[in-house]
Amino acid sequence: MTTTRNLRTASFRTPLLAAGISTLAAFPLTAAAQQARAEATLSPVQVTSSRTPQLARDVLADNIVITAEDIAASGHKNLDELLQQRRSIEISRNGGPGTNASLFLRGASNAQNVVLIDGVRVASSSVGGATWSALPLSQIDHIEIVYGPRSTIYGADAIGGVVQIFTRKGQGPLRFNADVGAGSYGTRALDGGLSGETGGEHSVHYSFNVGREKSEGFSATTPDNLFSYNPDRDGYKRESGSGQLSMDLAQGHEIGLRFLQSRLDAQFDNGDTGYNDRTITDIGAYSVFSRNRLLPNWTSLLQLSRGVDKSRTPSDFGDAVGNTRQDMITWQNDIALGTDLLQLLLERRIEHVDTSDQGVSGSRATNSLAAVYQLRRGAHLASASVRNDDSTQYGSKTTGSLAYGYRLTDALRVNGSVGTSFRAPSYNELYYPKYGVPTNRPESGRNVEAGVYYEKGNDQFSAVYYRNRVTDLLVYALPCPVSPAFYNFGCAYNVNEALLTGVTLGASTRMGPFTLRGSLDFQNPRDETTDKLLARRARRHGTVALDYRAGALLAGVETQFSGKRFDDTANTSELGGYALLNLVANYTFSRDWSAYARWNNVLDKDYRLTNGYATPGSNVFVGVRYGFR
Numbered sequence: 001m002t003t004t005r006n007l008r009t010a011s012f013r014t015p016l017l018a019a020g021i022s023t024l025a026a027f028p029l030t031a032a033a034q035q036a037r038a039e040a041t042l043s044p045v046q047v048t049s050s051r052t053p054q055l056a057r058d059v060l061a062d063n064i065v066i067t068a069e070d071i072a073a074s075g076h077k078n079l080d081e082l083l084q085q086r087r088s089i090e091i092s093r094n095g096g097p098g099t100n101a102s103l104f105l106r107g108a109s110n111a112q113n114v115v116l117i118d119g120v121r122v123a124s125s126s127v128g129g130a131t132w133s134a135l136p137l138s139q140i141d142h143i144e145i146v147y148g149p150r151s152t153i154y155g156a157d158a159i160g161g162v163v164q165i166f167t168r169k170g171q172g173p174l175r176f177n178a179d180v181g182a183g184s185y186g187t188r189a190l191d192g193g194l195s196g197e198t199g200g201e202h203s204v205h206y207s208f209n210v211g212r213e214k215s216e217g218f219s220a221t222t223p224d225n226l227f228s229y230n231p232d233r234d235g236y237k238r239e240s241g242s243g244q245l246s247m248d249l250a251q252g253h254e255i256g257l258r259f260l261q262s263r264l265d266a267q268f269d270n271g272d273t274g275y276n277d278r279t280i281t282d283i284g285a286y287s288v289f290s291r292n293r294l295l296p297n298w299t300s301l302l303q304l305s306r307g308v309d310k311s312r313t314p315s316d317f318g319d320a321v322g323n324t325r326q327d328m329i330t331w332q333n334d335i336a337l338g339t340d341l342l343q344l345l346l347e348r349r350i351e352h353v354d355t356s357d358q359g360v361s362g363s364r365a366t367n368s369l370a371a372v373y374q375l376r377r378g379a380h381l382a383s384a385s386v387r388n389d390d391s392t393q394y395g396s397k398t399t400g401s402l403a404y405g406y407r408l409t410d411a412l413r414v415n416g417s418v419g420t421s422f423r424a425p426s427y428n429e430l431y432y433p434k435y436g437v438p439t440n441r442p443e444s445g446r447n448v449e450a451g452v453y454y455e456k457g458n459d460q461f462s463a464v465y466y467r468n469r470v471t472d473l474l475v476y477a478l479p480c481p482v483s484p485a486f487y488n489f490g491c492a493y494n495v496n497e498a499l500l501t502g503v504t505l506g507a508s509t510r511m512g513p514f515t516l517r518g519s520l521d522f523q524n525p526r527d528e529t530t531d532k533l534l535a536r537r538a539r540r541h542g543t544v545a546l547d548y549r550a551g552a553l554l555a556g557v558e559t560q561f562s563g564k565r566f567d568d569t570a571n572t573s574e575l576g577g578y579a580l581l582n583l584v585a586n587y588t589f590s591r592d593w594s595a596y597a598r599w600n601n602v603l604d605k606d607y608r609l610t611n612g613y614a615t616p617g618s619n620v621f622v623g624v625r626y627g628f629r
Helices: 005-010 031-039 067-072 079-083 427-431
Strands: 062-064 087-092 101-107 113-117 141-149 161-166 174-185 185-197 204-218 236-252 252-268 278-295 297-316 318-337 340-355 362-377 382-392 395-407 412-423 444-454 461-479 489-509 513-527 542-551 553-562 578-588 591-602 620-628
Touching: 067 141, 067 578, 067 591, 079 087, 079 101, 079 141, 101 161, 185 620, 382 412
Parallel strands: 113 161
Antiparallel strands: 062 141, 087 101, 141 161, 174 185, 174 620, 185 204, 204 236, 236 252, 252 278, 278 297, 297 318, 318 340, 340 362, 362 382, 382 395, 395 412, 412 444, 444 461, 461 489, 489 513, 513 542, 542 553, 553 578, 578 591, 591 620
8 A cells, every 4th residue: 555644754844845746634544545545556755765755666775665554454563573574574583472573684684774763773782683572563653664785874784774663743633543452362452642733834743642562472482492491471561652743933944852662571481480580671762853944955954862772681590781872963964956866964873881791881972974966867866875984983984875777667667776884793792791802893785786666556566686795794603713712602703704695576466356465585695604594584485465445344364474494503403484374354434433353373373483482373353443543
């Protein structure tokens, strides 16, 4: 489903908007209204690829926009499970919902991807990567995913791609929304909020939402997990809130603030000790901004932000603490030059790390300067970008990218790109006692790709080939190349090289009341030093879904499948392939009221995402919604 609702939600009012991209007023949508919009076949607007709004069909990188309508229709309550239904994404998890999860984008590790909430970085600098299980789907308006290196736009860690989460922005008249539901494993969820705008010359936009989820869960481990198995139930509780408040000072001038806060209290198994082992995680994204039209062709965005990832793990072995705070100031300037756009970016990011592990605490600062030029000449699209990141810990890194696209017809486009990227070492890889090595260098990526994209009427198709070589790969090395006697159990070290190659296919078509969509990934994420597949990544995986719409009813069937993987770097512990069948339905009773149901793993398939850890069996969730997300 494609809409232009994302333009207003993202609220990036740059000179590109004046070049022909218009905004539609957002309003709660019934099933009929959703179908009317879908039939308009308007490409959604995407911000993440270049930090400025573009029609997704014009972005010179493979990308996905998951709209608010898509999220509501899916019936999902967990973000990682929603993302697992999208192309080029794999998930590993240590148990059921709420337990530790990792996301692999095009075979890149969890630490090799950037995650943003309304432009604010959220990740753990001690272990690397985002804490997916703590991110609340109930607070999310829409999601943008951009595949491939984006270090020239976002700096460190954007090797596999970028996932950006957007919370809801107030617009239109005052609206209330609420959602209540329950399901298997004693799962219960309740969320609600309000949003709107005052209108007039100095319009105030507001949106505030809260949510609470709780599940009794099931045992996170299986009996073959010899060290951690405990047959008790491992549940979770997740409480969250988000808000946006902004004001139009004058035409082209806006100030505002945004926040998202989430707390996850999730149980896990640590052996049958009788202790309530659990991890309490707090995720926060806070920002204040000023967006100003300095000249008719020049827009400036100044933003101060803070991203927080705090965890505390009370267990039978004592409390473990790992806290990250990232403070950033960003000044972005978008200058329209005819149909082209020049972007100049200045950033300063300070990472603060505080853990209970001896020596794994401290701060590092990174100063960044970037320039991007986007060119549009009839059927020709091109972009060039360069960025320098200068860190007090790992020194200076310069990245660049070039991309070109040619529109053969209005519906068919081909494009190619080259780009470099890097990942900064985590604090554990630098300083963890008898594991981290302070001289470890950043990982470096070099990516080339080519794609074909078709979008016309009710039909969409894409085929992308990519080849991403990552050098100075940080891996566990035994024996340790430096001071083996000191690192007698091995260390993290830049000794390996990885090659991530693959072909990604995606397609959708509408035939009367039916919509058929799917994706297929053929990939070879390999550690070239050892000639082994990277852990927990399959050579083949994909999805197929069929939706049926009849009046107020929207029903669908989904399949998700994956080939075999290996649970370890030595490729000795195999994870078998699997295929899952899911059902989903939505029914609109009136303008504001609807009901939904989701049945996951209908055939009760026994499968593993991680050896020794359980996955959900056949499970159901049903709910009633008032208003729209």
